Amino acid sequence: MQESIQFLIEKEPVFDNLYKKYGVPFIPFRKQGFETLCKLIIEQQVSLACAKACYQKLESFLGEIKPESILKSSIEDLRINGVSR
DSSP: OHHHHHHHHHHOHHHHHHHHHHOSOOOOOOOOSHHHHHHHHHHHHSOHHHHHHHHHHHHHHHSSOOHHHHHHSOHHHHHHTTOOO
């Protein structure tokens, strides 16, 4: 990451100021996979707190969040459990 930071600092001075003030940015780790993709999509639609509650409700309904379980669900079932088209 340090190489990327240095590149940005050289290209745009504002990044140098940000880096000096805040240091290396925190980048959270997320495991790869379908569940993470679903979480990211939901998080783009609502606040993180709402997204977490929505995901937990959906997970409780489906049992396991997989493409197959979502495809088996009706649009109405998904909507009732916090997910829209």
